[in-house]
Amino acid sequence: MSAVDEAAGPKTPGSKTPGSKTPGSKAAESENGRAARREAAGRGRRARAAMEADTGLVHRSWWTPYLFLAPGLVMVCLFSIWPFANTVILSFTDARILRGGTFVGFANYARAFADPGFWVAAGNSVLYLVVVVPCLVFLPLALAVLVQTKIPGIGIFRSAFYTPVIASAVVVGLIWQWVLRSDGLVNTVFLKLSIVSEPIPFLTDSTMLLVSAMIVTVWKGLGYYMVFYLAALGNVPASLHEAAAIDGAGTVRRFFSITVPQVKPMMLLVGTLSAISALRVFTEIYILGGESGGPGGGARTLPFLIRQVGLGFAGETGYASALSILLFLLTLVFSLLGRRLSKGDET
Amino acid sequence: MSAPSPPGGREPRRSRPGRGRRWTGLAGRYAALLLMLVVMLGPIVWQFLTSIRGRTENVYDGMLPSQPTLDNYVRVAESFPLLQYAGNTLVVAALAVSSNTLFAAMGGYALSRAAWKGRKVVFTLLVATLMFPFESVMISMFLTVREMGLVDTLIGVWLPGAVSVLNVMIMRSAFLAVPREVEEAAVLDGANEWTRFARVFLPSAKGALAVVCLTSFMGAWDDFLWPLLVLTDSDNYTLQLGLKTLAGATTVNDQRLIAAGAMAALIPMVLLFLALQRFFFKGVGEGAVKT
Structure with missing residues (x-):
């Protein structure tokens, strides 16, 4: 200096x-x-x-920082704060895409709770979360442990595992469509080996479609969260492992009694992040199952439903806004839950 | 299945039988790695192999194509305006990269250095907006963009993502790391605020700038849902929308062509990744953990 x-x-x-x-x-x-x-x-x-x-290093005049922040603040107001406020407002109206609405109180919310389509979509979103989050909390950790040690060629493996992260959701969807279709790789091989007599309906049955999309989400998320865990593992003191090894703890034992407690905060973060992104799933299902979201819309998630209800010539923006608020509340619950858990962990 | 050995590859000293176990452990590790390699790259490789299969051969005639060819890439580019879509995507991406680097850096600068009245409020406000999932505001965002007359334009695709709060936060933490003395020296030199920002701070945050460049480029290249809402005329389609159309087009119905299209969208990203790996990994960590 x-x-x-x-x-x-x-x-x-x-x-x-x-x-x-x-x-x-x-x-x-x-x-x-x-x-x-x-x-x-x-x-x-x-x-x-x-x-x-x-x-000291204060700005020359009070408005200088605002000048620097202006573009960002304008954008945030226009495309984040205002849309959110507008969504709240619209959710209490019967607005349509081509006309404004009048105040209808909680009618849209009441309609959502009485709408079986909403419950299917909400159920799918929550099911998605419940299945995908544990996979994305534990599997990337195992993967990170696997690639953590510096052994020859490990860089190649790390990069390879990260490749699905770079691919867009559409490309990933197309790649897996070609694996899971009725004439895709898996079914062709299974039919040839006579494991199945008829193709497995990975993409044509609502439940199977949902499961297929989950597989794709986990596959794409593995490398992403692996990097998080690599950062966390790097902070685990080597002396802990050495001490435990001298005490005779085997690798499995050391994994559960040293590694897991040490990376627990990261597990909570990964859990929260993957929970929120699980609630936002759209593209995987759209590409794998098509515009309707599976037969009869049975594999639709909440974002899927919001888009279908809210846009198009008959778009019911009011009702879609109420659904949007419900989606927001759902994500809020899980991010608060994550925060709560990690706070409790610190004390 | 296998726990990390201490970094630096130094295992605690063991007797001879222990060494034997270490070798089997290493072999097991490589076996697991290879298995995961097949899981992670297999589907991609299968798509690639399909994309180079000759026109006359059956898609399932063995693992490897017997008549490998790049013909499918030529055919898909000729029969489908993928190049035009790629061009549209590049326009959006160029706008997104420029606006994000400049404006996120400016915002991050204002939030990182001297204290000013209201900084905390603005900071909290910005962080709070990270809580709104895009999917829960997209209908209203669409209405706003429609109000501006930007539906079905590339500007409309770009604008809502012109400055991402996450990028502002990345730049903020990079600027926080600049030593105070450097700034003071610049003040003594008589550099005004803008000069200090442009000449002192920007050059010292090159790593973070690269991360912002990269993430905003990838975001624009990979985004699907927002362009799907905004764009209606197929002339304006971005690459991802085009790929979806290609896959759904009944006139195509040739998996070799669809595979070629998907690979054409993926390969530039993979090359970019291989060239700039260190920034990729840096971005993931910083963006998520430090904000």
Whole structure:
């Protein structure tokens, strides 16, 4: 730091620097003719803090930070805060896509709770979460442990495991469609080996379609969360493992009694993140099962339903907004749950 | 199944039988790795092999194509405007990368350095917006974009993602790491706020900038749901929408062509990934953990 200060020092004109404070630094004292700064250096930390608040690195005028933040704030207001407020408002109206609505109270919510289609979609979303989250909490951890050690060629494996993350949801959907179709790889091989007599309806049966989409989500998420766990594993002190090994703990034992407790905060984070993204699933089902979301819409998730209800010429924006709010509340529950769990863990 | 051995590859000293176990452990590890390799890359490789299969051979004639060819890539580009779709995607991606790097850096700068009245409020507000899942505001977002007359335009595809809050947070944590002395030196030099931002802070956050570039490029390249809502005219389609159309087109109905299209969308990303690996991994960690 002093190198930088000294380099800067000589060039600086003596009197009129706006932020002449660098208090306490050696370089500051080497510069003469700066009574204010020398005083500051002498006065200790409290005075120094006060100086900084006064003349320190504050912005020239109160609006400067807003100027820097303006583009971001405008965008956030326009495409995040306003849409959210608007969704809340619309959810209490009977608005349609081509006309505004009138206030209808909780009618849209009442309609949702009486709508079997809503319960199917909400049930699918929650089922998705319940199945996918444990897979994405534990499997990437196992994968991270597997690729953590530096053995020859491990870099290739790490990159390979990350490849599905880079692929777009559409590409991944198409790739798996070609594996799971009735004339796809799995069914062809199974038929040839006479494991099955008829193709398994991976993509044409609602439940199977949902399961297939879950497989795709887990497959795509493995590498993503593996990187999270690699970061967490890097922070586990090696001495813990050494001590346990000397005490005679085997690899399995060490995994459960050392690794798992050490990466528990990361497991909670991964659990929360994967829960929220499980509730948001759309593209996998759309690509694998088509626009209707499985036969009779039986594999629709909440985002799927929101899009179908809310858009198009007959789009019921009011009702779709109520569904959106319900989706939001659902994600809120799970993120608060995650936060609660990790708070409890810290104490 | 296998626990991590301590980093640095130094296993605690063991007697001879222990060494034998270590070798079997290593073999087991490689076996598990190879199994996972098949699971993770198998479907992709299968799609790739399909994409280079000759026109006359059966898709299931053995694992490897007997008449490998790139003909399918040519045919899909000729019969389907995938190149145009890729062009549209690149327009959106270029806009997204420029706006995100510049505006996220500016925002992150204002949030990271000197304290100012209201900083905490603004910061909390921004973090709070991360709680709204896109899917729960997309209908209203669509209405807003329609109000602006941007439905069915590439600008409409780009605009809502022009500055992502997550990117602002990435830039903020990068700027927080810049030593105070550097900034002070610049102040002594008489550099004004904008100069300090552009000449001192931006160059010192190159890594984070690369991450923002990369994630916003990938976001624009991979996004599907929002373009699906906004775009109606197929002339404006992005690559992902085009791929979906290609897969659904009854006129195509040739898996070799669909596979070629999917691979054409995937391969540029894979190359980008291989070239910039370190930034990819950095981005994942920073974006998620530090905010």
